[in-house]
Amino acid sequence: MFKNLLTTLFLSIAFYSCINQDPYGIQGLQKLSLQEAFEITVKNAGKEHKRIIYRYHNGKVAPLDTIRQYSPLKWGYDYYANMNNEIQVVILRKPTKEDTLFQRKLAFAIEQKKRPKIELVDIDCHAIDKMLARILFMNQENKASDRIDEEIDFENLTKVVSILEKCGMPTVEEVGKNGVNTLWLIIQHADPLYRSKYYPLFVKAVERGDLQPGKIAVMEDRMHQDSGEPQEYGSQIIYNENTGQMEVYTLQDPKNVNKRRARVGLEPMEVYVKQFGIDY
Incomplete structure (x- = not known):
C-alpha cells in the first residue's frame, strides 16, 4: 500500500x-x-x-x-x-x-477570398460614357437605400473592370470628369485586389490632369490600410469596437499630415474629421 x-x-x-x-x-x-x-x-x-x-x-x-x-x-x-x-x-x-494592423489586413484578405470571381462582359468602347453615367446613377441609388444591394455593387464592379480591361483608362475628353471619377469611385470601394491592380492607371489619369491628385492620395491611404500599414493623408476613418467611437486609422508622421494633404488639394484634418464626429 x-x-x-x-x-x-x-x-x-x-x-x-x-x-x-x-x-x-x-x-x-x-x-x-x-x-x-x-x-x-x-x-x-x-x-x-x-x-x-x-x-x-x-x-x-x-x-x-x-x-x-x-x-x-x-x-x-x-x-x-x-x-x-x-x-x-x-x-x-x-x-x-502591429497586432491591430495584422488583424485588419487578415480580415481584408479573407473577405477578398470569399468574393466571387469577375467574368468580363462585352463592352462597346465607343459608348462607355453612357455606361458610366448609368453605373454612377445605380451606385448612388444603392448607397442611398436603407440596405445596400451587394449584387448591384458587384454588377457595377464587373462593368468597370471590363471597361478597364478591354478599353483601358478613358480620358476626360472621352467620358467627361464624372466618367473618370466614377471609375475611381467604384475601384476605390472594391476589394484590395482591384485597387492594387488598377492603381497605375489612375496615377496616369492624375498626370494627364483627368483626375484630382487628392483622389489618388485617398486611394493610396486605402491601399496602405489594405496591407496593414499606416496611411499618409489621414483619409481612412475606422470604427473602434473597443471604444464605440470613430477614429482616424493609424497615421504616419501625424505632425506633417496637413502639409501632405495641402500638396494634393485636401482640406486640413481638423476640418475633414468633423463630419465623423472626431476632434483632431
Whole structure:
C-alpha cells in the first residue's frame, strides 16, 4: 500500500511538473511569424480544420464561444503550428499596434477570398460614357437605400473592370470628369485586389490632369490600410469596437499630415474629421 502511495505521488509530481514546464501546451510546436500566420490562415480560410486551442496568457484554455463575443482586435495573438504548418495553439495577450494592423489586413484578405470571381462582359468602347453615367446613377441609388444591394455593387464592379480591361483608362475628353471619377469611385470601394491592380492607371489619369491628385492620395491611404500599414493623408476613418467611437486609422508622421494633404488639394484634418464626429 505504501508502495502504491509513493507511485501515485511520483506520478502526480511528474504530471504537474510537465504542466508547469509547458503551461501552454506548445512543446514540439513552432512559433509562427505574423506573415507565416497570415499566409496559413488565408490559405485555409473556409476549410474544415482541426480545432485550434486558444489560451489566455496565464495558460488557461479560452472557450471559443467566449472569444467570438469580442472583436478580433481585443487581443494580440501568438500562433503555434506543428511540422505540417497546421496551427494548433493560439495564445491571447495584450494587443500591440502591429497586432491591430495584422488583424485588419487578415480580415481584408479573407473577405477578398470569399468574393466571387469577375467574368468580363462585352463592352462597346465607343459608348462607355453612357455606361458610366448609368453605373454612377445605380451606385448612388444603392448607397442611398436603407440596405445596400451587394449584387448591384458587384454588377457595377464587373462593368468597370471590363471597361478597364478591354478599353483601358478613358480620358476626360472621352467620358467627361464624372466618367473618370466614377471609375475611381467604384475601384476605390472594391476589394484590395482591384485597387492594387488598377492603381497605375489612375496615377496616369492624375498626370494627364483627368483626375484630382487628392483622389489618388485617398486611394493610396486605402491601399496602405489594405496591407496593414499606416496611411499618409489621414483619409481612412475606422470604427473602434473597443471604444464605440470613430477614429482616424493609424497615421504616419501625424505632425506633417496637413502639409501632405495641402500638396494634393485636401482640406486640413481638423476640418475633414468633423463630419465623423472626431476632434483632431
